[in-house]
Amino acid sequence: xxFKIHNFNILLYTGAIMVVVCLLLLVSGIFLAMHYIPxxxxxxxxxxxxxxxxxxxxxxxxxxxxxxxxxxxxxxxxHLLGMLYFGFYKHGKTKYWYNGMxxxxxxxxxxxxxxxxxxxxxxxWAAQVITSLLEYIPGAGEDIVLWxxxxxxxxxxxxxxxxxxxxxxxxxxxxxxxLVHTDFVKWYATNKLSWNRKGLHIxxxxxxxxxxxxxxxPKPFFSxxxxxxxxxxxxxxxxxxxxxxxxxxxxxxALNLTPANPSDTPAHIYPEWYFLWMLQLxxxxxxxxxxxxxxxIGMASLVVVNVGLLLMPLLDKNPRRIPAHQRPxxxxxxxxxxxxxxxxxxxxxxxxxxxxxxxxxxxxxxxxVLFFILPFLSKKESHAKS
Amino acid sequence: MPNxxxxxxxxxxxxxxxxxxEWLPKQFVAEKSLVVTEQTLxxxxxxxxxxxEKEIHxxxxxxxxxxxxxxxxxxxLYIKIHLQRSKVNE
Numbered sequence: 001x002x003f004k005i006h007n008f009n010i011l012l013y014t015g016a017i018m019v020v021v022c023l024l025l026l027v028s029g030i031f032l033a034m035h036y037i038p039x040x041x042x043x044x045x046x047x048x049x050x051x052x053x054x055x056x057x058x059x060x061x062x063x064x065x066x067x068x069x070x071x072x073x074x075x076x077x078x079h080l081l082g083m084l085y086f087g088f089y090k091h092g093k094t095k096y097w098y099n100g101m102x103x104x105x106x107x108x109x110x111x112x113x114x115x116x117x118x119x120x121x122x123x124x125w126a127a128q129v130i131t132s133l134l135e136y137i138p139g140a141g142e143d144i145v146l147w148x149x150x151x152x153x154x155x156x157x158x159x160x161x162x163x164x165x166x167x168x169x170x171x172x173x174x175x176x177x178x179l180v181h182t183d184f185v186k187w188y189a190t191n192k193l194s195w196n197r198k199g200l201h202i203x204x205x206x207x208x209x210x211x212x213x214x215x216x217x218p219k220p221f222f223s224x225x226x227x228x229x230x231x232x233x234x235x236x237x238x239x240x241x242x243x244x245x246x247x248x249x250x251x252x253x254a255l256n257l258t259p260a261n262p263s264d265t266p267a268h269i270y271p272e273w274y275f276l277w278m279l280q281l282x283x284x285x286x287x288x289x290x291x292x293x294x295x296x297i298g299m300a301s302l303v304v305v306n307v308g309l310l311l312m313p314l315l316d317k318n319p320r321r322i323p324a325h326q327r328p329x330x331x332x333x334x335x336x337x338x339x340x341x342x343x344x345x346x347x348x349x350x351x352x353x354x355x356x357x358x359x360x361x362x363x364x365x366x367x368x369v370l371f372f373i374l375p376f377l378s379k380k381e382s383h384a385k386s
Numbered sequence: 387m388p389n390x391x392x393x394x395x396x397x398x399x400x401x402x403x404x405x406x407x408e409w410l411p412k413q414f415v416a417e418k419s420l421v422v423t424e425q426t427l428x429x430x431x432x433x434x435x436x437x438x439e440k441e442i443h444x445x446x447x448x449x450x451x452x453x454x455x456x457x458x459x460x461x462x463l464y465i466k467i468h469l470q471r472s473k474v475n476e
Contacts (some may be wrong), residue, residue: 011392078396227470231463238456245449250408273407342399346406 011082013232014075015182020233021072021240022178028065029167031058036117038163040156043119044259063244066251069111071240073274076107077341084312085334090321094313096181101310103177108275110170113162115272116154120256121264126271127154127162133282136299153262268351276348277341278302283348284364286357301368308371315371318378329381333370340367 035055037046051058080100083089089097116127131148135141150157243250255266271279282298289297308315316330324331343363350356 074400082392227463227467231460231467234456234460234463238453238460241449241452241456245445245453250404273403276407338399342403342406345403346410349407349411351411 011079011086013229014079014082016229017233017236018072018075018079019178020237021068021075022174024064024240025068025072026171028061028068029171031061032065033167036163038117038160040119040159040260043117043159047118048120048257060244063248063251067240067244067248069114070251070273071243073107073111073272076104077274080104081334081338084337085324087316087318087321087323089313090316090319093321096183097313098310099177099181103174103181105306106170106174106177110166110174111272111274113166113170116159116162117166118256119159119260120253121258121260121266122253122256122269124154124260124262125266125269127158129269130271130275131158133299136296270349273345273349276346277344278348280344280348280360281305281364281367283352284344284357284360286361301364304368304371308374315374316378317375318382320382327381329377333374333377336366337370340364340370 032051035046035051035058037043047062051062053059083097083100112127112130116123131145131154134145134148137144146152148158148161149155150161270276281302282295285294285297285301287294318327318330324334340363344360344367347356347360347363
């Protein structure tokens with residue numbers, strides 16, 4: 001069965017909406033950067049007093065920026081999982097997948113550095129915990145932590161480094177990656193040709209044929225490739241601004257509204273929601289196995305899952321690029337992955353208790369096992385099909 | 387899998403995630419989260435003190451205007467697409 005472009009419009013729209021959110025983040029970020037002071041003692045005040053109360057519409061820019069990042073990561077996960085569902089990491093799409101995964105890691109860095117900048121209590125402690133994870137790198141862990149922080153703990157030097165990463169290095173890297181990811185030149189050429197021929201769904205052979213080919217009337221380019229994504233974007237913006245004005249608590253943590261206090265460790269430290277599944281994965285192995293510490297196993301499992309996602313084109317041995325609902329084993333695999341990610345994210349927000357630790361261990365084990373069984377599962381599936 | 391099913395699956399997953407991240411932590415540790423609740427209340431009070439009633443009203447009006455604008459634009463776009471489609475079918 002051929003897989004046609006109109007079957008996954010919703011997932012294609014996520015890309016268009018993400019570009020709009022990126023622009024919103026860029027514009028609001030520029031306005032915020034004008035008033036933000038990257039100094040450990042002044043950062044909190046510059047965000048929560050100057051920007052939120054003194055600058056004209058500063059509150060609006062901040063809320064757009066904070067909620068924009070939340071929505072951006074939500075769309076990013078939908079986009080990533082959607083591409084995974086439809087097998088868009090095979091046959092000519094592999095470079096997009098690898099590039100997209102690098103883009104995803106860059107977004108993680110920019111999201112994390114942005115979360116630290118307000119220097120609230122949770123920002124500070126999340127930075128402290130996450131940078132200390134680098135200690136688990138064998139051999140040079142402690143030196144790397146010192147190099148990243150620029151100090152023995154998170155301080156003004158760390159803040160300045162994160163600020164530079166957040167407003168200069170990562171945006172440039174992401175802009176470059178997006179251009180590669182969307183295959184900008186090819187996209188432009190294809191659209192220009194399609195526009196001239198009044199149809200997006202004309203096959204390549206027909207498009208370059210010298211003879212006039214009579215075929216079914218294609219869908220109009222303007223309404224199909226411009227207006228529909230535009231409609232998706234306006235609907236999204238209506239929802240987005242509704243949340244900005246009336247449900248802004250979705251992006252702000254109550255604990256982060258108090259200034260950072262290095263001598264007062266919060267009872268439960270957690271990062272932004274998009275890192276929660278990773279945090280829970282790290283915490284899940286709360287026991288040592290022989291000589292190996294639980295924290296090292298947690299770190300190893302985090303590496304396994306992220307590398308597993310990156311290497312999907314190699315792990316999936318089924319040569320056909322077909323959606324998951326036409327692959328019975330992969331369909332179960334995919335939904336197990338989604339459920340595990342959601343469950344780990346929810347558990348990451350809950351304070352640690354015996355029950356959450358054991359449920360977390362269960363889902364973490366499943367998540368790791370999924371990437372180990374995928375090659376066998378997909379191979380078996382392809383044999384069964386042939 | 388048709389678009390509607392994909393859309394329904396996405397909405398369901400997002401709903402579960404939002405409930406799990408916003409509602410569940412409050413239910414799970416009601417007694418332990420007193421500090422957080424207190425801080426949230428304090429913050430709200432401070433913010434409310436700083437903003438006059440007029441300012442809150444202004445923000446709400448601005449919010450409804452922007453949301454209304456995008457909804458209206460969506461309706462117009464939908465009509466435009468529908469008209470263009472029916473024109474092609476003729």
